[in-house]
Amino acid sequence: MLNIVIFGGPGSGKGTQSVLIAEKFGLEHLSTGDLLRAEMAAGSELGKVVQSFIAQGNLVPDKWILNILSKTIDHIKDKKGVIFDGFPRTIAQAEALDEILSKRNQKLLLLLDLQVPDEVLQERMLFRSKTSGRTDDNPETIKKRIDVYHQLTAPVIEYYKNKGLYQAIKGNGSVEKIFAEISSCISAHQ
Ligand code: UDP
Numbered sequence: 001m002l003n004i005v006i007f008g009g010p011g012s013g014k015g016t017q018s019v020l021i022a023e024k025f026g027l028e029h030l031s032t033g034d035l036l037r038a039e040m041a042a043g044s045e046l047g048k049v050v051q052s053f054i055a056q057g058n059l060v061p062d063k064w065i066l067n068i069l070s071k072t073i074d075h076i077k078d079k080k081g082v083i084f085d086g087f088p089r090t091i092a093q094a095e096a097l098d099e100i101l102s103k104r105n106q107k108l109l110l111l112l113d114l115q116v117p118d119e120v121l122q123e124r125m126l127f128r129s130k131t132s133g134r135t136d137d138n139p140e141t142i143k144k145r146i147d148v149y150h151q152l153t154a155p156v157i158e159y160y161k162n163k164g165l166y167q168a169i170k171g172n173g174s175v176e177k178i179f180a181e182i183s184s185c186i187s188a189h190q
């Protein structure tokens with residue numbers, strides 16, 4: 001199976017690139033952020049629990065993320081693997097992902113880290129805020145999300161470096177150019 005994590009700060013282009021990767025390689029695009037927003041839009045119990053974390057730019061606690069992920073992962077059919085977008089976001093989640101995959105006799109192929117400077121992340125999210133309708137795309141929450149990324153999520157990089165699964169991708173450029181680099185990287189690891 002072709003299981004890949006796409007990683008990077010908020011606004012680094014994970015979602016955009018995931019759609020392209022999923023299409024080209026026949027993968028399921030599993031975005032925990034999208035799943036959470038769907039729960040909020042549906043007004044479910046889980047949606048109600050997570051909404052204040054998201055609105056404040058904090059991480060949703062691991063147990064809720066793992067709950068939503070395990071609900072979804074076993075329903076995936078006829079795909080060559082999964083592109084995990086926005087997950088894992090903590091070391092504990094990275095450990096949980098190992099367990100989830102090994103229980104299914106699978107493993108991770110690689111983690112692609114979209115490297116984008118903080119100022120660019122900020123600019124992109126402010127631009128996106130004009131049309132995204134997302135409660136967390138406002139200046140204060142954007143800053144918080146970048147801080148949270150550095151504090152809690154960036155340490156995940158070391159975890160995957162130690163496993164030899166880490167691959168840096170320069171995430172500052174055109175969508176097409178970045179996708180071309182990602183594609184050749186995935187093909188080389190297949
Ligand atoms: N979030 C989370 N865990 C996840 C995915 C999303 O806690 O696995 C929350 C978190 O509050 C984050 C928000 O949802 O700031 C938006 O995440 P998403 O990945 O959709 O957006 P990005 O930060 O990549 O723009």
Ligand code: MG
Binds near residue numbers: 015033
């Ligand atoms: Mg996203």
